Amino acid sequence: MALEIPDTIKTWSQFGHPILMWVLLGLTIYALYLGMQIRRTRNADKEVRKELVKKNFSLRHHQIGSILLALMVLGTIGGMGVTYINNGKLFVGPHLLAGLAMTGMIATSAALVPYMQKGNELARYTHITLNVVLLGLFGWQAVTGMQIVQRIIEKMA
Structure with a gap:
């Protein structure tokens, strides 16, 4: 018994990965900001450090990092899965290889x-x-992801 995925779901599922990745890019920039604040806190003099510690940069950085790790791994798997479901193969190229490297990193x-x-x-x-x-x-x-999205939209038209 083969499970057939409706074409509507197959088509629109292709946009989940890019949307998630743009959100994660924003979260990554926020995590960088928090990490810089941790470093600033670590290097500050005693009085400034007291005030900075109250802002809990370390905990927030750790929490955002955990979310990034989980969602990046799931987003990578999801992007590959949707590509395979829609095309019957993965396109081994720079976008896929860099994404896999990022997941490992x-x-x-x-x-x-x-x-x-x-x-x-x-x-x-x-x-x-x-x-x-x-x-x-x-x-x-x-x-490169937006270039792929543009090709998908052109195919849909």
């Missing part, structure tokens, strides 16, 4: 957190570097 970045909490500076700098590269790739993915 965010997982590695998150895995460094326990080491950072113990004061490991190498883990901290690796976390920062991975996330800066991730943000750069995310911006590039946004451009």
Whole structure:
């Protein structure tokens, strides 16, 4: 028994991944801001640090990072799944490969957190570097993703 997905769902499902990824790009920029505030707090003098600690940047950064990790992994799987359902294959190209690399990078970045909490500076700098590269790739993915969306819309017309 084969499960047939209605064409309407197949067509419109192609827009879920791009929408989610644009939201995640915005959240990634917010996570960067929070991370910069944590660093500012860590390096501030005692009086300023007291005020900055009250803003709970660390907890918010950790929470946003957890959401980003989960949604990026699910968004990557979902994007690949929808592509396969609609085309019977994946298009192995720069967009897919960069997306897979980004998924690995965010997982590695998150895995460094326990080491950072113990004061490991190498883990901290690796976390920062991975996330800066991730943000750069995310911006590039946004451009190439919109090119893919344009091709999908042209096919629909």
